[in-house]
Amino acid sequence: MMEKFLQQSMDTDEKFYRFEEQRLKIEDKRREAEHARELQMLQMLGQMLAGISSSVSQRSQSIPTSPPRRANHRSYADNFNYNAMTATLSPPIVIERSFSLHRTHTLKDMENIFQLVRNVIPPLTGKKHKGQDGRIGIVGGCREYTGAPYFAAITALKVGADLSHVFCTKDAATVIKSYSPELIVHPVLDSPNAVHEVEKWLPRLHSVVIGPGLGRDEVLLENAKGIIEKSKMKGIPIIIDADGLWLISQQPSLIQGYQRAILTPNYMEFSRLYEAMLRDPVDSSDHHGCVLRLSQAMGNLTVVQKGERDLISDGEKVLVCSHEGSSRRCGGQGDLLSGSLGVLAHWAFVAGAEKTNGQNPFLVAAFGACSLTRQSNQQAFQKFGRSMTASDMVSEVGTAFNKLFET
Numbered sequence: 001m002m003e004k005f006l007q008q009s010m011d012t013d014e015k016f017y018r019f020e021e022q023r024l025k026i027e028d029k030r031r032e033a034e035h036a037r038e039l040q041m042l043q044m045l046g047q048m049l050a051g052i053s054s055s056v057s058q059r060s061q062s063i064p065t066s067p068p069r070r071a072n073h074r075s076y077a078d079n080f081n082y083n084a085m086t087a088t089l090s091p092p093i094v095i096e097r098s099f100s101l102h103r104t105h106t107l108k109d110m111e112n113i114f115q116l117v118r119n120v121i122p123p124l125t126g127k128k129h130k131g132q133d134g135r136i137g138i139v140g141g142c143r144e145y146t147g148a149p150y151f152a153a154i155t156a157l158k159v160g161a162d163l164s165h166v167f168c169t170k171d172a173a174t175v176i177k178s179y180s181p182e183l184i185v186h187p188v189l190d191s192p193n194a195v196h197e198v199e200k201w202l203p204r205l206h207s208v209v210i211g212p213g214l215g216r217d218e219v220l221l222e223n224a225k226g227i228i229e230k231s232k233m234k235g236i237p238i239i240i241d242a243d244g245l246w247l248i249s250q251q252p253s254l255i256q257g258y259q260r261a262i263l264t265p266n267y268m269e270f271s272r273l274y275e276a277m278l279r280d281p282v283d284s285s286d287h288h289g290c291v292l293r294l295s296q297a298m299g300n301l302t303v304v305q306k307g308e309r310d311l312i313s314d315g316e317k318v319l320v321c322s323h324e325g326s327s328r329r330c331g332g333q334g335d336l337l338s339g340s341l342g343v344l345a346h347w348a349f350v351a352g353a354e355k356t357n358g359q360n361p362f363l364v365a366a367f368g369a370c371s372l373t374r375q376s377n378q379q380a381f382q383k384f385g386r387s388m389t390a391s392d393m394v395s396e397v398g399t400a401f402n403k404l405f406e407t
């Protein structure tokens, strides 16, 4: 009797998994078709806009061009359209609108945003398979910097991603692998066909974080550039941090107008980007205005200016995250932020506008990642004080996440 029951139960399980496998295959095919459609639209729009651009440039000699209407944040399928527009109509036009949309949020709004972060977190159920809650790629890690990509990748796992890949140089790979058996490490970033090697994995990745520990070697930066281009073509959310931001400050058009990108500059990186884009030094009496202007100049992609208070803007709104952290500033905290943002950006993006109450999902994700990093910092500092390091913060990510988002 018992045997029969067990057999029946096994059969039911097997049927369920077979059904689930079929469903996932269909879902994969649907996503591929969607990507192909987006690509086709991009090409068509490119051709159309090339035509419009030549007529606009002819007309603009006699008639002043009016500012382009900003793409609706809620319509993320329109990103490619907007990309093409910002490339055709130059960014200074957007900059002219800088203060008209300036809006700062109150404490009550902040609590509401916490609730939106909670809304986008996928529930843990017994019905999912490995990978469904996030496959994140980290592009970075070279001979000098092996810690940064490790911190980003392990944090992505601790936040709740199922798989975390690191694409780094050959000599960094063994070191990173030895820190953690949980990470999947690809020693490809300095190989002659690096972009192709990473591109092969892109269809399996939900988001990529470019820059932690990348370094400034010309070859590696060129490969990072190629990977950004391929990721954009696939519509993957891209988080750009550290040396990835160095690359962007040299070639802003690489990411300008791609609204699935989030930039996470620290003080120095922000100044570099701001000066490159706005040809002016940062106005230290107006941090809000500066972050708003930088986002607009970049084509309204999300900018997270890290510091004593984190300022987050999509060029329309400025959110302030001043969640209590600590006075300890050990290296690697920004890597925890970019790794957690890799996961949260993916979750918020797929959750859709209903779950984010119509808010830009990347603002919601950035607010979540900043709060989480600061909470992890606070908890680790309470335990270790001055001797606290980034690894101590990594150990706190799970409890910090529960405290903020699962209570």
Ligand SMILES: NC(=O)C1=CN([C@@H]2O[C@H](COP(=O)(O)OP(=O)(O)OC[C@H]3O[C@@H](n4cnc5c(N)ncnc54)[C@H](OP(=O)(O)O)[C@@H]3O)[C@@H](O)[C@H]2O)[C@@H](O)CC1
Residues within 6 Å of the ligand: 144, 145, 146, 147, 148, 149, 211, 212, 213, 214, 215, 242, 243, 266, 267, 268, 269, 331, 332, 334, 335
């Ligand atoms: N364990 C590892 O592997 C780690 C590796 N990492 C990796 O290192 C790479 C380089 O990143 P980075 O941030 O050190 O380079 P960069 O932007 O040139 O800054 C350099 C100078 O800027 C200044 N400065 C910085 N912040 C400032 C502030 N708030 N306010 C004022 N000034 C400020 C400060 O100048 P100073 O104090 O010397 O005058 C600082 O020395 C990158 O790949 C990153 O991922 C890190 O992630 C850490 C853990």
Ligand SMILES: Nc1ncnc2c1ncn2[C@@H]1O[C@H](COP(=O)(O)OP(=O)(O)OP(=O)(O)O)[C@@H](O)[C@H]1O
Residues within 6 Å of the ligand: 242, 265, 266, 267, 306, 307, 308, 309, 310, 325, 326, 327, 329, 330, 331, 332, 333, 334, 335, 336, 337, 370, 373, 374
């Ligand atoms: N003065 C501060 N007070 C409180 N929190 C801060 C302060 N400065 C930075 N942080 C927090 O530390 C985190 C990382 O910011 P930081 O400026 O250290 O980045 P980073 O320089 O890119 O880090 P990394 O060392 O990883 O390169 C952010 O979440 C930010 O909110």
